[in-house]
Amino acid sequence: MAYLAPCKVCVRRLHKKVAHRRPGSVRKPKARSLATASQRDEKCPEQLEGGVYERAPMPEGYSFVPKGDIFITLKCRMKTWESKQIVYNVYNGLTQIPVGIRVPSGIYAEVLAKSKETERPRAFAANPRYTNSQDPARTLLRRHFPMMPGHILDSIVEYAFQEGSGRVGCDETLSDSEKAQLAVEAHIRHHHTPYEAMLESGLDRELAHRRVRETVQRIRKAWEGTD
Incomplete structure (x- = not known):
């Protein structure tokens, strides 16, 4: 049978320090207590x-x-x-x-x-990819969504209203207001909700649409200035 070697245990006595002061003396408050009191109401x-x-x-x-x-x-x-x-x-x-x-x-x-x-407005005219044909799209989106951040408006114009792309902004069967709303909702869905992550996880597209619909509508209304 194996035995463990005995261990030495050192026990240190703790001595409590006692502060001595002269009879009749007054303890001075610490300086930091004054700062704490003055900042008590600050959050x-x-x-x-x-x-x-x-x-x-x-x-x-x-x-x-x-x-x-x-x-x-x-x-x-x-x-x-x-x-x-x-x-x-x-x-x-x-x-x-x-x-x-x-x-x-x-x-x-x-x-x-x-x-x-x-x-700082982006200089569309300086880039040959952009033409004056996008100016009406910018005006359309700004009229319907006055609270939309400028860089997001630019992104939607570049993507949804690009000529020959066949995307919603170029669909002649839709009215201008329908183009604006659908383009903005699509942007919100893909960039401001977990919609893409849901699709990647295997969730059905229609079900993913329903799950993010409330978020999409809330952001759209905020950009319309109606929320």
């Missing part, structure tokens, strides 16, 4: 964040900011923090994927106005 950014699902009721005075434009989302978030109000991160109820944020309506309107002032 960190983490405390100004909340999470909700898309179906949750919209708080009074708030608007939905769809995911997609980094400048607008970041500015809305920072300005809401600065005003000591809560930013609500909005998630899809089925996939748990973030689809945007909710911020005070006044802040959203201010950021949108600022983004239009600072937005």
Whole structure:
């Protein structure tokens, strides 16, 4: 039978330090306690964040900011923090994927106005791929979706309204408003929802359409300015 060698265990006695002070003396408060007291009511950014699902009721005075434009989302978030109000991160109820944020309506309107002032328009005329025939498409989309970020509008024009592509923007059987709505909804579906991931996982296309429909409609209405 094998035996284990005995182990030496060292036991250290812990001595509690006792602070001695002269009789009648007053303990001085630590300097950092004053700073803590002055900052007691201040909230960190983490405390100004909340999470909700898309179906949750919209708080009074708030608007939905769809995911997609980094400048607008970041500015809305920072300005809401600065005003000591809560930013609500909005998630899809089925996939748990973030689809945007909710911020005070006044802040959203201010950021949108600022983004239009600072937005650098892309020079279509400088590129031979683009022609004046795309100008009506840009006007059409901007008329129906005034809140749509500029770079997204450019992307939709380039893809859906490209001459000879046979895509929805060139379908002569549709009215202008139908072309605009279908082109925008298709863009949202493919770029702002988990639709592509659903198809890759083997989900039926029609079922995937139904699952992302609510998100698509919500973002479309936000870009229309009706949400």
